[in-house]
Amino acid sequence: MEFDHIVIGAGVHGSAASYYLAKTGARVLLLERKQIASGASGGVGFRGVRANNRDIRELPLMALAYDLWPDINTELSIDPGYQRLGGLELLDEDDLGDQSLREEIETRIAVQSSFGIPTELLDRAGLDELEPGAASSVAGAIHCPKDGVGDHTQVTRGYAAAAARLGAAVRENEEVVAIAADGDRYAVTMAGGDVHHGAHVLVTANSYSRTLLRESFGLDLPVTRFNPQMTPVRTKSGFTFSHLLSHHSLPFAAKTIGDGQVMLSGGRTGEWDYAADEGHPRDETAQMSVDDAADLFSEFADAQIVMTDASRADSLCVDGIPIIDTVPGNPGVLFSTGWSGHGFAISPAVGTLVARWLTTGEKPRELEPFSLRRFERP
Incomplete structure (x- = not known):
């Protein structure tokens, strides 16, 4: 045909x-x-x-x-599919206390906003209203209310x-x-x-x-090829996030994925077996992701790793x-x-x-x- x-x-x-x-x-x-x-x-x-x-x-x-995502669930007959939760990029005191870094952050916010990407700088009080519980070293966040997650x-x-x-x-x-x-x-x-x-x-x-x-x-x-490592965890208290989270200077990203689990990632990779054409996770990578999360939110100090996966190759x-x-x-x-x-x-x-x-x-x-x-x- x-x-x-x-x-x-x-x-x-x-x-x-x-x-x-x-x-x-x-x-x-x-x-x-x-x-x-x-x-x-x-x-x-x-x-x-x-x-x-x-x-x-x-x-x-x-x-x-941004214009297309809100209709995806209905258009494709899927549920939940896409969720517009808002995104928060956490900022440490050093990020906001250094004038050159602060100017860089403020410039990025202005550029993104000019492209139709609503973006704002939150102080610690503003962050706590949206996502409470961060460590005292976290001084604020960059907030993109139209960011979100998708299955x-x-x-x-x-x-x-x-x-x-x-x-x-x-x-x-x-x-x-x-x-x-x-x-x-x-x-x-x-x-x-x-x-x-x-x-x-x-x-x-x-x-x-x-x-x-x-x-x-x-x-x-x-x-080239790389295989990012994803590590779902569960805290003893059931603590989860209501936003898409990342960090300005740490390889940290977090998404609540249901069943009381938070998936940790942020750019770290697993190992790729080129002979077998398959990826494998690194235990130390999973633990580093948990340690970073615990440094930012103490609830993760006792988090249990549910599983960790690095089998999916990206380009x-x-x-x-x-x-x-x-x-x-x-x-x-x-x-x-x-x-x-x-x-x-x-x-x-x-x-x-x-x-x-x-x-x-x-x-x-x-x-x-x-x-x-x-x-x-x-």
């Missing part, structure tokens, strides 16, 4: 793009080599929907995502299911091994030998995208923001990868814009900063 668009990779970005493409009435094929949400778009806990402290080039995407597994599967309801063909356990031009279309070859044809191909296979594009087109992207771009572009010489092949641990929050916006690009042939200006050209020598 011939398709208008073949999407490779059923993580949140591939599933979202498939849904927005299917809404146009296009013939869409979504291929996943394992199962939907089996990579970085699945796994334990929730993911942050965070605009605060993002690269400035991503702020227009977050402003658009990434549920959202990803919701997008894929919604695409299928609109007529998209969604196929799991289908590994793509090659993409090649075939006249005015593209041939996508499967591991079993089957070949699908489409006018456009969108590669959203996260850390596998580099391998597939290199072997198919000789395009080697500056993208890391050398400059920390994604690459979203066409393959040179192949305008019908788009790719998006290099999410660098913060791609979930912008997925509705990127999915919408990539679908528009594929449908109209015109690149949305919001995606210009993520061009492959930024790595070319002047």
